[in-house]
Every structure is written in structure tokens, then in C-alpha cells.
Amino acid sequence: MTSPNSTQGLSREPFPTNDAPFPGPKGDQGVPYVPGLVLEGVVAEGGMGLVYAAREISTGRRVALKTLRACFAHDEGAHARFEREISFTRRVVHPNVAPVLGHGRMSDGRPYYLMELYRGRTLGAVVREDGPLSIGRALEITDRILAGLEAVHAAGIVHRDLTPENVLLTEEPSGETRVLLLDFGFAHEPGVDTGDGVTADSRGALVGTIRFMSPEQVTRGRAITAQSDLFATALLLYYAVSGKLPFRGEGDLDVAVATVRKAPVPLRAELRNVPRALDVLLSRALAKHPDARFSGAAEMRRALSGLRRPRAKAAGAAAALAG
CATH class of the missing domain: 3.30.200.20 (Phosphorylase Kinase; domain 1)
Known part of the structure; x- marks a missing residue:
């Protein structure tokens, strides 16, 4: 969807x-x-x-x-x-x-x-047309996504539909890539009445794009919160680097079941050059229970910065992420 x-x-x-x-x-x-x-x-x-x-x-x-x-x-x-x-x-x-x-x-x-x-292309278009991104570029884009999410969540809003088609990459005159979050059509304020007769985080219709949903979105068993967006951000990072998703299946229903019940396929199983610390970060962000994920976009962004620093030691970063 x-x-x-x-x-x-x-x-x-x-x-x-x-x-x-x-x-x-x-x-x-x-x-x-x-x-x-x-x-x-x-x-x-x-x-x-x-x-x-x-x-x-x-x-x-x-x-x-x-x-x-x-x-x-x-x-x-x-x-x-x-x-x-x-x-x-x-x-x-x-x-x-x-x-x-x-x-x-x-x-x-x-x-x-x-x-x-x-003038630019969505993250999805870039991966489809040019192939997966380098780890360094993917980390930079993810950092910008998280920076935008910090502001979104600070405003009391959950995006609820972070997909490769809702992340736009544009080239600035300086030559740098600008990352923009698009489409707040499914966004909501947790606990606030939507005007449709129900609260947006109550159990009800399936809302979002199935392959980029968190377990709580699929099952509607818990409220949709900022941690739901962090789960989707981890999916975007995995997709940007590999062109695949960590939860697999023949169709959307199979992917939804895998998202709820199965462990993610490690990124290192797809790419040999992936630092162990990156898989540790993804594992935490893709935890089934929201409380086991990062506390917010700022914490996930700090963890990501350890991977982006050239002199950071992978073992030390992994230990910090697992903590």
C-alpha cells in the first residue's frame, strides 16, 4: 500500500x-x-x-x-x-x-x-536506476533523514510512511546532495483524534506501506510512535546499501509476517564489506518491541556518527550500540 x-x-x-x-x-x-x-x-x-x-x-x-x-x-x-x-x-x-x-x-x-x-530523484529511483549506494553515502543520507525526523518528532508528529519514494535527493549548487522528507499524508499525532472518529494510534485500518512498516503497524497491537519511524529508517538504510530488505517474502503478506515473526537477514550476509557495527545498529533499530530500539532519532543519529567517523574502531562502536 x-x-x-x-x-x-x-x-x-x-x-x-x-x-x-x-x-x-x-x-x-x-x-x-x-x-x-x-x-x-x-x-x-x-x-x-x-x-x-x-x-x-x-x-x-x-x-x-x-x-x-x-x-x-x-x-x-x-x-x-x-x-x-x-x-x-x-x-x-x-x-x-x-x-x-x-x-x-x-x-x-x-x-x-x-x-x-x-529537481532530483527519490531514493527509490536512485537505487533502481543506479544500483545500491556506497556505505558512506547511505550513512550520510540516513543521517539527514534522522535530522529531519528529530524536527518532526519534536513537533509531536510521527511520519508513519517513510519509504524510498518519500525521500527525495536533490543536487545543490554546491554539489552537495540535499535530502528531503516528503509526504505527510499518513502522518499523525499519537493519541490525538484525527477527525475521522478514531485516534490515529488506535487499532483500526492498516496504514502505511507494508514493506516499510514496523511490527506494531502491521499488527496494530501497539501505538505508532517515533520508534516506528526509526524502524522504517533502518529499513531505508538497509535498502540503500543492498537494494533489498531484511524481511523477505513472495508478497506483501509474507513480508508482513516476516516483519512480525522473523529476525532480519544480516546485512553482512549480503555484503562482505559491511562493518559489524552497522549490523549491530540495524539489529537494534529493527527490534520487534519499540522499547528495545533507540530512544529517539537523536540517539540513533549519534550511533550512526560513530560509523561515519573514519577513525572509529568497529569493535568499540559495536559495544556502544549494543549497550
């Missing part, structure tokens, strides 16, 4: 450059009007959401506009969830979280918000 408001493909090119009408996304009829903007084309589609490339008439600046599909224009529940996504995204101001530049309603009443129109 992927996020209904996925921004996968946000940076895809080429974009239309004229102001002429263009075909709407599959299943949508016509194009709504947004004051001050020219909508240039659809650059990403999800089950419920769309992302348009747009241009501000007054400045000529290119932006991305995220909204719901037209068929949800009068769906109050969908509006409430989307408005919650906007609220959550606006609350987090951090270099590793894609910011909201503005928000409002389209001519047909659908809520929308504006983001930068990034």
Missing part, C-alpha cells in the same frame, strides 16, 4: 512550458483554476492525490502544487485528512523537510498547498 498523496515523480522532466490547456490526469476531467498560478502539467499521481507543476504569474517562479483528485472534491473525510497533512507539514521547519510555501483552495473547493519544484 502506498500513500494516497504520494509525490513520487515530483521531479520528472520535461514539463510543459506553455499556458495552453493540457489533458488532466487519468480519471480527472478538466483543470481547475487557481488565482495567480498557471498549471503546466501533472508530474505525480497517487490513489487520492496529484501534484501539478505550476508557475506563479507575478514572479514566473516554478512551484509544485499538491491537491486531491477531482473525484474527492466533495469528500469531507478526504478534505480533513489533506488539511491535516498541510497542518503537519507547516509545523515542521527544517532543511531536511520539504516546506509548505503557501496553501489555499482551488476553484472547485479542493484544498492545495505549494512546495518547491525540486
Whole structure:
């Protein structure tokens, strides 16, 4: 299951450059009007959401506009969830979280918000197209993910859908890679009523992307907390380095069962050059019970920094991680 408001493909090119009408996304009829903007084309589609490339008439600046599909224009529940996504995204101001530049309603009443129109690829696209990353680069990207999560969790929010398609890598003018967390469509505040009649961390519908869920998300037996995001971050790190996941199966159901019942396949079983300390870190972050994982993104980030320091001794780092 992927996020209904996925921004996968946000940076895809080429974009239309004229102001002429263009075909709407599959299943949508016509194009709504947004004051001050020219909508240039659809650059990403999800089950419920769309992302348009747009241009501000007054400045000529290119932006991305995220909204719901037209068929949800009068769906109050969908509006409430989307408005919650906007609220959550606006609350987090951090270099590793894609910011909201503005928000409002389209001519047909659908809520929308504006983001930068990034040029880059998702972590998933990079691994699929270029192959697994070096350990060093993967650790750097994971450090940035955790930095963003520190701010997200400090705002009282759990992302709940960290996948390779929700991590965007963009090249800065300096040549450095910027890492951005995208898509807060499944995010929630633990214990806070969502407006749908239930609390977001109560037992109920399966929410998230199955292959990147924590055991508590799969079983719905415990509250979804910051430690759930740390579990997903460990999955992202494993995937970035190997192109695989530590829990295996023929389909999503098999993977879900493995996530709950089986030990993760050690990364060293896939790659010989993996430091033992990295497997120790992953083992802790992938613990079945949330209390056995790192206490927060900051602690996991500190553990990760020991692996990134060139002179750190692997045995010492392993002992610290296991502690």
C-alpha cells in the first residue's frame, strides 16, 4: 500500500512550458483554476492525490502544487485528512523537510498547498536506476533523514510512511546532495483524534506501506510512535546499501509476517564489506518491541556518527550500540 498523496515523480522532466490547456490526469476531467498560478502539467499521481507543476504569474517562479483528485472534491473525510497533512507539514521547519510555501483552495473547493519544484530523484529511483549506494553515502543520507525526523518528532508528529519514494535527493549548487522528507499524508499525532472518529494510534485500518512498516503497524497491537519511524529508517538504510530488505517474502503478506515473526537477514550476509557495527545498529533499530530500539532519532543519529567517523574502531562502536 502506498500513500494516497504520494509525490513520487515530483521531479520528472520535461514539463510543459506553455499556458495552453493540457489533458488532466487519468480519471480527472478538466483543470481547475487557481488565482495567480498557471498549471503546466501533472508530474505525480497517487490513489487520492496529484501534484501539478505550476508557475506563479507575478514572479514566473516554478512551484509544485499538491491537491486531491477531482473525484474527492466533495469528500469531507478526504478534505480533513489533506488539511491535516498541510497542518503537519507547516509545523515542521527544517532543511531536511520539504516546506509548505503557501496553501489555499482551488476553484472547485479542493484544498492545495505549494512546495518547491525540486529537481532530483527519490531514493527509490536512485537505487533502481543506479544500483545500491556506497556505505558512506547511505550513512550520510540516513543521517539527514534522522535530522529531519528529530524536527518532526519534536513537533509531536510521527511520519508513519517513510519509504524510498518519500525521500527525495536533490543536487545543490554546491554539489552537495540535499535530502528531503516528503509526504505527510499518513502522518499523525499519537493519541490525538484525527477527525475521522478514531485516534490515529488506535487499532483500526492498516496504514502505511507494508514493506516499510514496523511490527506494531502491521499488527496494530501497539501505538505508532517515533520508534516506528526509526524502524522504517533502518529499513531505508538497509535498502540503500543492498537494494533489498531484511524481511523477505513472495508478497506483501509474507513480508508482513516476516516483519512480525522473523529476525532480519544480516546485512553482512549480503555484503562482505559491511562493518559489524552497522549490523549491530540495524539489529537494534529493527527490534520487534519499540522499547528495545533507540530512544529517539537523536540517539540513533549519534550511533550512526560513530560509523561515519573514519577513525572509529568497529569493535568499540559495536559495544556502544549494543549497550
